[in-house]
Amino acid sequence: MTPVPIEIDGLTKRFGDVVAVDDVSFDIGAGEIFGFLGPNGAGKSTTIRCLLDLIRPTSGACRVLGLDSRKDAVEIRRSLGFLPSDLAMYPNLTGRQTLEFLAHLRGGVDWAWVDELSARLDADLTRRVAEYSSGNRQKVGIIQAFMNRPKVAVLDEPITGLDPLVQLEFHAMLREHVSDGNTVFLSSHTLSEVERVTDRVAFIRRGRLIAVESMEHLRAKAVRRLRLEFAVPVPAEEFLGIAGVHEATADGATVTLQYEGSMAPLLKAATNREVLSVESGSIDLDEMFLEFYRDEAADEVADERGVEAARHGGV
Ligand SMILES: Nc1ncnc2c1ncn2[C@@H]1O[C@H](COP(=O)(O)OP(=O)(O)OP(=O)(O)O)[C@@H](O)[C@H]1O
Ligand SMILES: [Mg+2]
Structure with missing residues (x-):
């Protein structure tokens, strides 16, 4: 071997x-x-x-x-x-x-x-x-x-x-x-x-x-972005119940979504309406990584609080 x-x-x-x-x-x-x-x-x-x-x-x-x-x-x-x-x-x-x-x-x-x-x-x-x-x-x-x-x-x-x-x-x-x-x-x-x-x-x-x-x-785990432009304004809530969708925001006739996994259920729902354009964001690993750094900052604050609390006889 x-x-x-x-x-x-x-x-x-x-x-x-x-x-x-x-x-x-x-x-x-x-x-x-x-x-x-x-x-x-x-x-x-x-x-x-x-x-x-x-x-x-x-x-x-x-x-x-x-x-x-x-x-x-x-x-x-x-x-x-x-x-x-x-x-x-x-x-x-x-x-x-x-x-x-x-x-x-x-x-x-x-x-x-x-x-x-x-x-x-x-x-x-x-x-x-x-x-x-x-x-x-x-x-x-x-x-x-x-x-x-x-x-x-x-x-x-x-x-x-x-x-x-x-x-x-x-x-x-x-x-x-x-x-x-x-x-x-x-x-x-x-x-x-x-x-x-x-x-x-x-x-x-x-x-x-x-x-x-x-x-x-x-x-596969990374969250992806999709921007849909419709012919008429569409409420973001329409997309919130769809499998894999984390976030949906509407700005007039443009809906921006964050989702993970397959895009299929999302596209199926979107095409019930007249879609003018679809823009798919690349897999946003960088953002995921930044979150990981941000977590570190949060941990540090938590640790400092822990130390403070210990000093005051807590925790
Ligand atoms: N020779 C040393 N004496 C004392 N502390 C050290 C020594 N070398 C590293 N450290 C400490 O060990 C920790 C890890 O340092 P290290 O250099 O391994 O980090 P790194 O991940 O390579 O960082 P960077 O991305 O900045 O290169 C740091 O807190 C650093 O200050
Ligand atoms: Mg180094």
Whole structure:
């Protein structure tokens, strides 16, 4: 049996009083592109640093390809590509010299492959790192993460600084990479960044894992929007009883609806009237994700209240 590419098992990391990662567990399978999502300070980089053995867990364990991230760190590195969130590079080296230096540490790489990666990302390797724009630095970071054709690629916020066309190419690269049975684990702040490319996502908030979901399942759960323009004004209430409809508002002859699941019952009801136009909003995952952030703000208020109440002898 082939080993599981990434296993995070009851991982906890404390920095003094701060619980940066709190009993987090999840697995990532071969051939998966897996997204790790959460707001600033959620614990994404801390989890990744434990996985890479850059910091030691307070408790719990991480395994890469069945190997222990602490005991077998050296062996793991051979099959792993890593893009840190804060890649340090020598300012006086060119991009190419930087890659040569890193390739040397790895015991040599296939330069035709490196050239192919650079061409695809449109990276300029001739300039000195000190002169690079942040996007160009990021490209060198991505190339070094993939230059040994890693079985497992761990990328901490890989698309930071990349323009939209480069992002598209990068996503195509990731898909090709996993089509050979390799695995990609990447972190991000926003779902819209990763929804096109990931198969599954884990949401982390204040160190705790909130959910692990397939993109397919998330899309099915997402609320969608429909705008119907009728020939004459129609009361919104007509739509409220229809299966899947959450909200309906009317503005003159235009009715805006939020629904989930199949559109069929809704359309059937609408076509009892003369419909002039139908506008279907794309699946609004971004909004769903914002709700998730808003919940965090609400939790914080609740926690603070809890602390206040405890101070006053309540709760
Ligand atoms: N070396 C450290 N010493 C003390 N606290 C730390 C250290 N590293 C991280 N933390 C704290 O741990 C928590 C999680 O930080 P982490 O960097 O993992 O978040 P993140 O999800 O990667 O955030 P971002 O999206 O901003 O990169 C934060 O509260 C952070 O301040
Ligand atoms: Mg981070």
